Every structure is written in structure tokens, then in C-alpha cells.
Amino acid sequence: MKTSKKININNKNQCEAEILCIGSEILLGNIVNTNSQWIAEQLAILGISHFRQTVVGDNPERLKETILESSNRSQILITTGGLGPTPDDITTKVIADTFNTPLEQRNDILIDLKNKMKNKTSSLSESQKKQSLVPIGAKIIQNYSGTAPGIIWSPKENFTILTFPGVPNELKEMWLKEASKWLVNNFSKKIISSKVLHFAGLSESLLADKIPHLLKAKNPTVATYASTGEVKVRITAKGDNLEEANNFIEPIEKELIQLTGLKCFGVDNTTLEEVVIKLLLHRKETIAVAESCTGGGIGSKLTKIPGSSKIFHGGVIAYNNSIKERILSVPEEIINTHGAVSKPVVESMAIGVHNKFKVNWAISVSGIAGPTGGSKLKPVGLVNFCIKGPKTFITWEEKFGSNKTREDIQKLSVLNALDRLRLSILMES
Amino acid sequence: MKTSKKININNKNQCEAEILCIGSEILLGNIVNTNSQWIAEQLAILGISHFRQTVVGDNPERLKETILESSNRSQILITTGGLGPTPDDITTKVIADTFNTPLEQRNDILIDLKNKMKNKTSSLSESQKKQSLVPIGAKIIQNYSGTAPGIIWSPKENFTILTFPGVPNELKEMWLKEASKWLVNNFSKKIISSKVLHFAGLSESLLADKIPHLLKAKNPTVATYASTGEVKVRITAKGDNLEEANNFIEPIEKELIQLTGLKCFGVDNTTLEEVVIKLLLHRKETIAVAESCTGGGIGSKLTKIPGSSKIFHGGVIAYNNSIKERILSVPEEIINTHGAVSKPVVESMAIGVHNKFKVNWAISVSGIAGPTGGSKLKPVGLVNFCIKGPKTFITWEEKFGSNKTREDIQKLSVLNALDRLRLSILMES
Numbered sequence: 001m002k003t004s005k006k007i008n009i010n011n012k013n014q015c016e017a018e019i020l021c022i023g024s025e026i027l028l029g030n031i032v033n034t035n036s037q038w039i040a041e042q043l044a045i046l047g048i049s050h051f052r053q054t055v056v057g058d059n060p061e062r063l064k065e066t067i068l069e070s071s072n073r074s075q076i077l078i079t080t081g082g083l084g085p086t087p088d089d090i091t092t093k094v095i096a097d098t099f100n101t102p103l104e105q106r107n108d109i110l111i112d113l114k115n116k117m118k119n120k121t122s123s124l125s126e127s128q129k130k131q132s133l134v135p136i137g138a139k140i141i142q143n144y145s146g147t148a149p150g151i152i153w154s155p156k157e158n159f160t161i162l163t164f165p166g167v168p169n170e171l172k173e174m175w176l177k178e179a180s181k182w183l184v185n186n187f188s189k190k191i192i193s194s195k196v197l198h199f200a201g202l203s204e205s206l207l208a209d210k211i212p213h214l215l216k217a218k219n220p221t222v223a224t225y226a227s228t229g230e231v232k233v234r235i236t237a238k239g240d241n242l243e244e245a246n247n248f249i250e251p252i253e254k255e256l257i258q259l260t261g262l263k264c265f266g267v268d269n270t271t272l273e274e275v276v277i278k279l280l281l282h283r284k285e286t287i288a289v290a291e292s293c294t295g296g297g298i299g300s301k302l303t304k305i306p307g308s309s310k311i312f313h314g315g316v317i318a319y320n321n322s323i324k325e326r327i328l329s330v331p332e333e334i335i336n337t338h339g340a341v342s343k344p345v346v347e348s349m350a351i352g353v354h355n356k357f358k359v360n361w362a363i364s365v366s367g368i369a370g371p372t373g374g375s376k377l378k379p380v381g382l383v384n385f386c387i388k389g390p391k392t393f394i395t396w397e398e399k400f401g402s403n404k405t406r407e408d409i410q411k412l413s414v415l416n417a418l419d420r421l422r423l424s425i426l427m428e429s
Numbered sequence: 430m431k432t433s434k435k436i437n438i439n440n441k442n443q444c445e446a447e448i449l450c451i452g453s454e455i456l457l458g459n460i461v462n463t464n465s466q467w468i469a470e471q472l473a474i475l476g477i478s479h480f481r482q483t484v485v486g487d488n489p490e491r492l493k494e495t496i497l498e499s500s501n502r503s504q505i506l507i508t509t510g511g512l513g514p515t516p517d518d519i520t521t522k523v524i525a526d527t528f529n530t531p532l533e534q535r536n537d538i539l540i541d542l543k544n545k546m547k548n549k550t551s552s553l554s555e556s557q558k559k560q561s562l563v564p565i566g567a568k569i570i571q572n573y574s575g576t577a578p579g580i581i582w583s584p585k586e587n588f589t590i591l592t593f594p595g596v597p598n599e600l601k602e603m604w605l606k607e608a609s610k611w612l613v614n615n616f617s618k619k620i621i622s623s624k625v626l627h628f629a630g631l632s633e634s635l636l637a638d639k640i641p642h643l644l645k646a647k648n649p650t651v652a653t654y655a656s657t658g659e660v661k662v663r664i665t666a667k668g669d670n671l672e673e674a675n676n677f678i679e680p681i682e683k684e685l686i687q688l689t690g691l692k693c694f695g696v697d698n699t700t701l702e703e704v705v706i707k708l709l710l711h712r713k714e715t716i717a718v719a720e721s722c723t724g725g726g727i728g729s730k731l732t733k734i735p736g737s738s739k740i741f742h743g744g745v746i747a748y749n750n751s752i753k754e755r756i757l758s759v760p761e762e763i764i765n766t767h768g769a770v771s772k773p774v775v776e777s778m779a780i781g782v783h784n785k786f787k788v789n790w791a792i793s794v795s796g797i798a799g800p801t802g803g804s805k806l807k808p809v810g811l812v813n814f815c816i817k818g819p820k821t822f823i824t825w826e827e828k829f830g831s832n833k834t835r836e837d838i839q840k841l842s843v844l845n846a847l848d849r850l851r852l853s854i855l856m857e858s
Contacts (some may be wrong), residue, residue, distance in 0.1 A: 027479055029470030030654065034461055036484070041458025050456055051491055053484035055465070062480055069498075194457065205556050208515040215516050223487075224515055225454055227596065234459060289725070289746065295732025296718075296725025299746040303724025306800055306835060313749040316756075317718065317728040320742040323786060327745075327756075357752060371735055403545065404574060406735055408598065 015187050017043055017050045017076035020066060022091055023166055024057035026081075035080045035164075035171060042175060046183055047192045047238070048076065058088040060097075067098045071159045076187060081166035083148035085127040091163055092151065096135040099155035103133040109140065109149055116147055141178050146170040152182060160186075193245035194236040195267055197256055200419040202263045204231045210259050220248050222256075228408055229415035230272075262423060272418040273301040279425045280311045285360035285390070287421075289315030290328055290353040292340065292366035293383060297414040313357050318349060324366075328352030341366050341378055343395045346386040354388045361425070362388045365417055367398075369409045374402055383413045385420065392424045444616050446472055446479045446505035449495060451520050452595055453486035455510075464509045464593075464600060471604060475612055476621030476667065477505065487517040489526075496527045500588045505616065510595035512577035514556040520592055521580065525564040528584035532562040538569065538578055545576055570607050575599040581611060589615075622674035623665040624696055626685055629848040631692045633660045639688050649677050657837055658844035659701075694851060701847040702730040708854045709740040714789035714819070716850075718744030719757055719782040721769065721795035722812060726843040742786050747778060753795075757781030770795050770807055772824045775815040783817045790854070791817045794846055796827075798838045803831055812842045814849065821853045 019039050026033050036053045043050040052074075056062045063082075070077045082091030096103050109132035113124055131148045134140065141150035143165065150163040162179055164171040199207060204226035208215060214222040220237035235252050239245030257264050265275050280287055289298045296317045302308050316327050321340055324330040330348040338344045349364035367383025374380035381400040387393070400412045448465050455462050465482045472479045481503075485491045499506045511520030525532050538561035542553055560577045563569065570579035572594065579592040591608055593600040628636060633655035637644060643651040649666035664681050668674030686693050694704050709716055718727045725746045731737050745756050750769055753759040759777040767773045778793035796812025803809035809831040815824045829841045 026466070027469055027482065028473050029466050029468070030652065032461060032463055032466045033482075037455070037458050037461045039458070040456055044457050051486060051488070052495075053456070053462075053482075055482035057480060059480070066481075196459070205514040205554060208556060209554060212516070223453060223517055225459075226513070228598070234454065234457070236457070288752075291725070291728075292743075293732075294729070295737075295741070296720070296728030296744065296746065297732075299720075299725030299748075300723070300729045300839075303722075303726075303748060303798075304836060304839070308724075309748060309802075312724070314721075314746040314752040314756075315725065316745055317725065317732075317743040319728075319732060319738060323717075323743040327743075327785065356756065369732075373738075399547070401545070401547075405598070405602075407733060408574060410729075410733065 015048060015076065016074045017048050017078060017187075018070050018074045019043075019050065019053045020070065020077060020079045021053070021055045021166070022058065022063060022079060022081035023055075024059075024088070026055045027057045035166065035168060038168070038172065039078055039080070039175070042180065043078075044192050044194065046180060046187075047190045048183060048187055058082060058090055060090055060094050063090065063094045064098045067095060067161075071098075071156060075158055075160065076183075077159070077161045079161065079163045080171055083131065083150065083163060083165045085125075085130055085147070087127075089130070089148075092134060095151075095153070095155075095161055095163070099135070101135045101137070101155060104136050105129070105132050106134055106140070107132075109134070112142070112149070113147055141174050143170055144173050144177065150174055150179070152179070190238040190240065191242050191245050192236060192238055193242055193249060194234055195249050195253060196269075197233045197235070197253065197264050198266045198270055198272075199231040199233070199260060199263045200229065200265055200272060200415065200422075202231055202260065207231055207233070207260070211256065214252060214255070217252075220252055222252060229412045262426060265419065265422060271305075272415060272422060274305050276418055276422050276425070277302060277305040277308050277311065279422065279429075280361070281307065283425070283429070284311075285425075286311050286313050287361040287363070288313045288353045288357035288359040290349040290362065290364035291315060291317050292319055292324070292349070292364075293369045294365050294410055294413050294417070295319060297410055298363065298365070298417050301414055301418065313359050315357070316353055324349060324352075328356070339378065341368055341382060341384055343384055343386070343397065346384040347395055350386040350388040360390055361421070363417055363421055365413055367409070367413055369406045369413075370402065370404075371406060380404075381409050383409070383416075385413075385417055387421060387424050389424055389428060391428050394420075394424065396420070444477060444505065445503045446477050446507060446616075447499050447503045448472075448479065448482045449499065449506055449508045450482070450484045450595070451487065451492060451508060451510040452484075453488075453517070455484045456486045464595065464597060467597070467601065468507055468509070468604070471609065472507075473665070474621060474623050475609060475616075476619055477612060477616055487511060487519055489519055489523050492519065492523045493527045496524060496590070500527075500585060504587055504589065505612075506588070506590045508590065508592045509600055512560065512579065512592060512594045514554075514559055514576070516556075518559070518577075521563060524580075524582070524584070524590055524592070528564070530564045530566070530584060533565050534558070535561050535563055535569070538563070541571070541578070542576055570603050572599055573602050573606065579603055579608070581608070619667045619669065620671050620674050621665060621667050622671055622678060623663055624678050624682060625698075626662045626664070626682065626693050627695045627699055627701075628660040628662070628689060628692050629658065629694050629701060629844065629851075631660055631689065636660055636662070636689070640685065643681060643684070646681075649681055651681060658841045691852060691855065694848065700730075700734075701844060701851060703734050705847055705850050705854070706731060706734040706737050706740065708851065708858075709790070710736065712854070712858070713740075714854075715740050715742050715786075716790040716792070717742045717782045717786035717788040719778040719791065719793035720744060720746050721748055721753070721778070721793075722798045723794050723839055723842050723846070724748060726839055727792065727794065727846050730843055730847065742788050744786070745782055753778060753781075757785070768807065770797055770811060770813055772813055772815070772826065775813040776824055779815040779817040789819055790850070792846055792850055794842055796838070796842055798835045798842075799831065799833075800835060809833075810838050812838070812845075814842075814846055816850060816853050818853055818857060820857050823849075823853065825849070
């Protein structure tokens with residue numbers, strides 16, 4: 001089977017895989033479908049193209065329809081879910097029915113199921129035995145941690161189904177120990193490599209307008225994604241081996257960084273807080289925060305990073321003006337004259353925490369997160385910041401927009417603060 | 430359009446909806462598709478049946494094929510993604526092309542886009558303007574936080590497409606403010622009402638063991654969901670009208686609360702921080718925090734609630750021991766004798782912030798979030814807490830388990846602190 005399959009695939013221009021997750025609990029919104037994402041990532045690593053994901057419930061007719069559709073357009077169908085012992089576990093039977101193939105009871109699976117029983121003396125129930133039925137001619141994917149095995153089965157020329165349980169750790173183990181090797185031997189052609197660049201202080205459309213030629217390119221492809229306070233660019237290249245693929249990525253990465261300068265803060269899974277902590281650890285410099293409208297959000301982000309305790313000393317959440325005055329020594333007159341959301345107040349807050357906490361760096365923030373408390377002069381979304389470092393002393397103001405939610409304004413304030421902190425530390429280097 | 434649609438649908442036995450998420454980043458395994466799960470949950474609440482979810486990439490041919498398939502088997506297609514300004518945002522154009530309908534530039538959207546620009550004097554770029562193009566005859570779903578609006582469009586008899594951006598908070602806001610009402614008016618038949626009860630300090634299996642009879646019931650149905658530090662129960666009832674449906678829910682809700690007592694902290698979208706803030710606002714009592722291992726996480730949660738500024742005065746992030754000593758007046762001997770993660774230290778931290786901040790309530794936390802810093806006696810996951818209120822003074826210790834991630838230990842600490850705070854305030858009432 002293996003050899004003929006390989007020849008068939010190589011005759012085709014492209015091998016295409018689909019993912020089909022089976023389970024009414026996904027359709028009801030009871031659980032997030034993390035299996036699709038994990039398998040998608042694995043297919044990308046193996047260099048197997050994958051163009052469609054589907055979810056259907058535990059319904060035989062709809063499942064059959066979906067499998068038939070897939071068999072007419074793809075070469076590989078990967079399913080998850082519906083392999084267990086309960087009546088709503090219908091995947092294997094429906095797959096066999098779809099291609100008019102009978103199920104056979106496999107003795108090797110029965111022995112395995114028996115071995116996995118806690119009480120070795122009792123016998124397998126009928127529902128447990130159901131898991132030993134597979135379409136005639138199917139290869140088994142052993143389930144190491146759970147009971148239900150998966151199958152690898154080609155019911156027709158140029159179409160192979162691989163089934164996995166819905167339990168994530170069982171699926172992952174079965175994939176990594178058996179299925180991935182089988183897929184590489186039979187289907188992998190080109191290796192795919194990809195790299196994500198992270199940007200702050202830049203909008204998606206502004207970035208897109210700088211790189212129209214890259215966004216149109218075919219190998220590597222370049223795509224932009226935006227989320228609150230951040231823009232990401234993924235560069236994806238195909239090559240005959242990893243080195244070749246990475247060689248395609250390198251000049252694009254260089255070009256992007258050249259076009260955007262310091263706005264690119266990291267690659268792959270890097271976060272702003274991680275960059276800030278690393279820079280400070282490298283310089284052996286300490287930091288403290290003075291937070292009003294973010295309420296502890298900057299401190300909370302920085303302390304998410306393991307090892308942050310070496311340089312993050314803490315801070316003051318100065319939400320109430322009395323705390324700004326009493327704990328951070330902000331003069332009452334400054335608050336009365338300029339208002340709590342003003343440059344003089346954040347300056348005084350930064351100086352206050354810098355002195356009290358005896359640190360190298362201090363950052364302060366005070367703003368109007370809304371939904372109330374805004375005015376024409378000082379609208380919701382107005383936020384003031386100050387950074388005091390060994391040589392740095394800067395104050396700035398952002399207007400995030402009064403159409404934004406309280407949550408977004410707080411999140412944008414935290415990210416903006418971390419980004420300017422990153423840039424300030426870099427400037428002193 | 431509205432009336433004819435309603436008649437058409439009522440002639441059918443069942444109205445079926447599908448979800449289609451568009452974005453190569455999902456196929457690459459770059460992000461988990463949480464939008465599908467959220468929409469699935471919302472459709473269940475509205476009582477709209479939903480049998481299929483699909484994901485395709487930013488590819489015009491495949492997208493067109495998927496939309497056509499869906500138009501032949503469903504009445505509603507809900508899409509997410511691909512509405513933005515970049516070249517790979519192709520959803521609106523492909524939908525229009527699929528049904529041979531031209532796009533028109535909508536002036537109301539252009540004005541909205543212009544209003545959302547930071548720099549009001551500059552003009553919209555061509556890529557920004559793309560977001561104002563919609564198929565002729567489409568209704569607009571306004572995007573409040575982002576730029577790209579969605580559409581509600583019936584390209585043929587008995588088939589309506591609703592489009593949303595891929596950014597989760599934009600999608601959710603647009604759904605809740607506009608789309609859900611439209612769906613209810615046009616497609617819901619039996620009214621479905623549902624209520625979510627939130628529980629803290631209780632495991633999912635413990636709760637499930639208390640209510641086997643409820644979990645088997647058909648109308649209302651009762652289902653449990655667990656997430657880090659919280660268990661939810663959803664009660665869903667069908668009725669001819671809202672009152673009937675709610676009448677089915679009421680006795681089940683009462684039974685659940687009777688069985689669990691104070692462990693149920695709220696309904697629907699209530700959060701622990703909201704409950705705490707409301708209780709304190711009602712009592713006109715102020716609060717401050719002294720956080721070590723949570724790094725500002727409790728303050729950050731409390732300040733997410735609008736109006737929290739009336740009673741949340743702030744706090745000290747006492748990450749470094751020197752800050753515990755200098756700012757919170759924790760005696761150095763106590764730290765040296767008992768260690769920073771100990772009952773005497775959290776007691777002293779709570780007293781320190783209570784005195785300095787002149788508040789009615791103070792909560793302190795100190796623990797080992799890991800991954801390093803644990804010992805046999807004090808393992809990763811060990812966290813100490815103290816609450817000092819008008820009459821309350823309690824200290825306790827939690828062992829969240831050294832197998833937990835740093836992120837989970839911090840999150841569990843914040844939720845545990847908020848829940849005990851809630852119970853303490855209730856006890857004083």
C-alpha cells in the first residue's frame with residue numbers, strides 16, 4: 001500500500017489534507033477546538049498542505065456526507081473524536097459504511113484493551129469491545145494512554161483517512177509516536193518553515209502599505225495580523241530542506257526590520273514584557289511601577305516572566321489621589337492645578353516611586369479608562385505616561401479614543417508603557 | 430426583507446446555521462479558533478440549530494466553493510475574518526462575486542472610518558477605503574471598537590450571510606449589540622432562555638456528583654463547565670415565550686443554590702471582581718491590596734470594573750523583600766525567621782497596607798509561582814493570604830500544586846483571593 005500510495009501522490013501536483021473534528025460538544029460551544037489548531041501546526045511542520053477544517057456533530061448522515069465530500073477533493077482526511085465506547089461514538093462505523101466496507105474485530109486490539117483494564121479478572125463489556133472493530137484492511141494507530149486506537153485506512157485510490165480520539169493528550173501522543181512518521185514517509189514533499197515578527201507602535205494598514213510587494217510574494221509568503229496593541233507578520237517559506245526554507249526567510253526578515261526599525265520587538269512567541277525583563281536582566285538594572293488607570297496591569301505583566309523577581313522590585317497602585325499624595329509624595333497642588341491625568345502628575349509619580357523604591361527605572365501611568373470620567377478637554381482614552389531611567393526622563397500622552405472599551409484602554413496603556421520602556425532602555429544602551 | 434425572510438423560515442421545518450472562519454493563520458495552526466466556540470455558544474442561547482463549522486484560508490476559489498456549498502444546505506452562514514484593509518482580507522469581495530453582485534462604496538462607512546482616524550486631517554488610504562465596500566443591498570453591522578464593519582445580506586431566497594471581523598472583542602460587541610437581535614427577530618422559533626451560574630471554591634466533579642438528576646434532565650438542560658479557578662453551570666430552557674422558558678429555569682436555579690450555598694457567586698456574565706466591588710460599593714467601604722506573587726493581578730482585576738475608583742484606593746506591589754520591609758513595614762526579622770512566603774509575613778503585609786492606605790479592607794498575598802524557587806517544605810504553588818477587614822482578620826494557605834504553570838498559579842491566587850474577600854465581606858453583613 002505504502003509504495004503505490006507514494007507513487008500516486010508524487011504524480012499529483014499537490015497533496016492536500018483536511019481536518020474533521022467530530023463531536024456535538026464542539027457545536028454546542030461547550031469546548032474550544034484546540035485539536036484542530038494542534039494538528040494544523042503539525043501538518044505545517046511536516047510540509048503537508050492543509051486547506052480546510054470542518055466540525056460536525058455525532059450525527060451519522062451528516063458525518064457520512066462530510067467524509068464523502070472530503071474524499072472527492074483531498075488526499076488525506078484526519079479525524080478526531082468519536083472513537084470511544086459510548087453510543088455516540090460513531091466515527092469508525094460511519095467511515096466503514098461510507099465506503100461499504102464491513103468492520104472486523106481485531107484480536108490485537110482486544111488484547112490491548114484487556115491489558116489496560118484496572119481489574120484484570122473481569123471481562124470486557126460489549127461497549128468496550130466496540131473499540132476493537134475497524135474496517136477490513138485498516139492499519140492501527142496504537143493509543144498509549146487511552147483505550148480507543150485510531151486507524152490509517154485508504155478506502156479508495158488516492159484517499160487516506162487517519163482517525164484519532166478527541167482527548168488531546170491521547171491524540172498528540174499517537175500523532176507524534178506513529179502517525180507523523182507514516183505521513184512523512186508517504187506524503188511529505190517540501191519542508192515548510194515559518195517565522196513570526198512582532199511589532200508595536202505601528203498599525204496593520206501602515207505596515208501593509210510599506211510592504212505591498214512582500215504581501216504579493218509566493219515563496220516566502222508574507223501575511224499581517226493585528227490584535228489589540230500589536231501587529232504580527234508571518235513569513236512562511238517552502239524548501240527542499242529546512243536550511244533552504246530558512247534561507248528564503250532571512251532576506252525578507254532583514255528587509256522588514258530595515259523598513260520598520262525598532263518597531264519590531266521580537267520573533268515567534270516573544271512578548272513585550274519578556275523583552276523588557278531580558279533587557280533589564282542583561283543590564284542588571286531594577287525597575288518599579290506607579291500605576292493609576294492600569295491598576296497593577298504593568299506589574300502583573302512583568303511578573304508573568306520567570307526570573308522577573310531579580311529586577312522587578314514592585315510598585316504602587318496609586319488609584320486614589322490620596323495615595324498618589326501620601327505614598328508617592330505627589331504634591332496636592334499639582335493634582336489640584338493640573339488634574340490627576342496630566343504630565344506633571346505622572347512625572348511626580350515616577351519620581352516618587354523611583355526615590356522610594358530605590359530602583360534604576362520607574363514608569364508611571366495615569367489616565368481615563370472610562371466609561372465615565374471623561375470631559376471635552378480630557379476625554380475617555382486619554383492617558384499620560386512617564387519613564388525615569390538612569391539617563392532617561394520622558395513624559396508623553398496617548399489618546400486611545402473614547403470609542404474604545406475600558407478593557408481595551410487599560411490593555412493598550414499597559415502595552416504602550418512596556419513598548420516605550422523597551423525603546424528607552426535600548427536608547428540608553 | 431425582514432418579513433419575507435421570517436415567513437420563509439417558518440415554512441421550513443428547521444432553520445440551520447453554519448459557521449465559517451476565514452484565515453490562513455488558523456490553517457497554519459498559528460491561532461486557536463476561539464471565535465467558533467463563542468458563536469456556537471451564542472447560537473445555542475438563541476435556539477438556532479447549528480450543524481457545521483468550517484475553516485478555510487484567505488484563498489478566493491476555496492472560499493467561494495465553501496460559500497456556495499453552504500448556500501445549498503443552510504439558511505444562515507456566519508463568517509469571521511477577512512474584513513480588514515490588507516490584500517489578504519477578501520471575504521466581502523468573494524461573497525459578492527459568489528452571487529455575481531457588484532460592491533458599492535458606502536458613504537456612511539467612509540464617514541465612520543474617517544471619524545475613527547487618530548489624525549483627523551489626513552485622508553483615508555486606498556486600503557482603508559476598501560472597508561467601505563459592501564454588496565449592493567447589504568445591511569451594515571456597525572463595528573464599535575475597530576474599523577471594518579460586518580454585513581447582513583441575503584444573496585438568495587432562504588439564505589443570509591452575516592460577516593464579522595476575526596478580532597474577538599470586535600466580533601463579540603457587534604454580535605451582542607446588533608446581530609443577535611436581528612437573528613432573534615428573523616430566525617428564532619421556540620424561545621430559548623439560559624442562565625449561567627458561577628461557582629468558586631468547588632470542583633466540577635464535586636458539583637456534578639451533587640446533581641446527577643439535573644444533568645439528565647431534558648427541559649431545562651443543565652451542563653457544567655470548568656475553567657481555571659471557576660466552575661459554571663448553564664441552565665437552558667425552551668418555551669413558547671420568554672416567561673415560560675424562565676419559569677422552567679427558576680426552580681432549578683433555586684435547587685442549585687440551595688445545594689451549594691455561598692459557593693455560587695453570580696449569574697450570567699458576573700465576575701468575582703464585580704461581586705467584590707459591588708459589595709464594597711454597597712457598604713461604602715474602601716480597599717487596598719498588598720501583592721507579592723500576583724504582581725498587581727488583584728488590583729488589575731478590581732480596576733477592570735467601572736466605578737471601582739470609588740472604593741479601590743490602590744496598593745503596593747511588594748515583589749522584592751526590601752519593599753515589603755520599607756513600604757509595608759514588614760519587620761526584617763519576620764522575613765528572616767519565617768520566609769517571605771509565610772503566614773506572619775502576609776499578616777504583616779495586610780496590616781501594613783491597611784494602616785498606610787487608611788482603608789476598611791486590605792488583602793495580601795505572597796507565594797511561590799515557580800517554575801523555580803520551590804523547596805520540599807515550600808513547594809512551587811504554595812501561596813499565603815491574609816484579609817484584614819473592619820471585623821475580619823484571617824490568614825490562610827493554599828497549595829495549588831507544583832505541576833501547575835506559573836501563569837495558572839498566579840491566576841488561581843488572584844481568583845482565590847477575590848473569592849475569600851467576597852465571603853469575608855458577606856460574613857460581616
